[in-house]
Amino acid sequence: MRVSDDRYTRDRQKFDLALRLIHHEARTFTIRQWTGLSDDRIRKLYRSYVLSNDAREITRHRGKSPRQAAFFFRNPELNFHAAQLASLFLMYGLVGPGERGVEPRYRVGSLESGALLCRAYEAYSEMHKPVNISFEHAWFLLLALARHDEVGIARCAICGGVRVRDLLAKRKLTCGNCDGAIDSAAKGPPC
Numbered sequence: 001m002r003v004s005d006d007r008y009t010r011d012r013q014k015f016d017l018a019l020r021l022i023h024h025e026a027r028t029f030t031i032r033q034w035t036g037l038s039d040d041r042i043r044k045l046y047r048s049y050v051l052s053n054d055a056r057e058i059t060r061h062r063g064k065s066p067r068q069a070a071f072f073f074r075n076p077e078l079n080f081h082a083a084q085l086a087s088l089f090l091m092y093g094l095v096g097p098g099e100r101g102v103e104p105r106y107r108v109g110s111l112e113s114g115a116l117l118c119r120a121y122e123a124y125s126e127m128h129k130p131v132n133i134s135f136e137h138a139w140f141l142l143l144a145l146a147r148h149d150e151v152g153i154a155r156c157a158i159c160g161g162v163r164v165r166d167l168l169a170k171r172k173l174t175c176g177n178c179d180g181a182i183d184s185a186a187k188g189p190p191c
Helices: 008-024 028-035 039-051 069-073 076-091 110-129 135-147 176-187
Strands: 095-098 101-103 151-155 162-166
Touching: 008 028, 008 039, 008 101, 008 110, 028 039, 028 101, 028 110, 039 162, 069 076, 069 135, 069 162, 076 095, 076 110, 076 135, 076 151, 076 162, 076 176, 101 135, 101 151, 135 151
Parallel strands: none
Antiparallel strands: 095 101, 151 162
């Protein structure tokens, strides 16, 4: 029996994805959703491969995952980061255009979709040091975009860039950056 045999490939992929999610500080529930591994197995993976080997300690978050869309609209910078993540989700094929706007193209529990989510988040992390949006918030953003009940994707009327839109708020046509530029222009030059 060799670990490289085909029958062990799927188990190895689950473990690899679980370790990747642990490094992104995902909660145990999220890891279980994507990999199908038990809570006990996830904790053992953390203790065996992460806790003893990593110089920097990876935080294990407890409690429920984030579920408030208002987080992405706290300030223009967070909204911009959310828009970049949404763009990455589109690029990686996790969501795509549909009749109601954006439709999900991922399957929870699919190792391929989980790997794509990790890649999108890793690309976002490479663009921003330090990151303002945690992996759990990124996963919630993907869920919210797919549900299309609180959060949607739209184009900025001025620059044409992708922006994350609060579907429950008053309709706004510009992104945070263009909004700030309009406000600055309206105030005029400083005295």
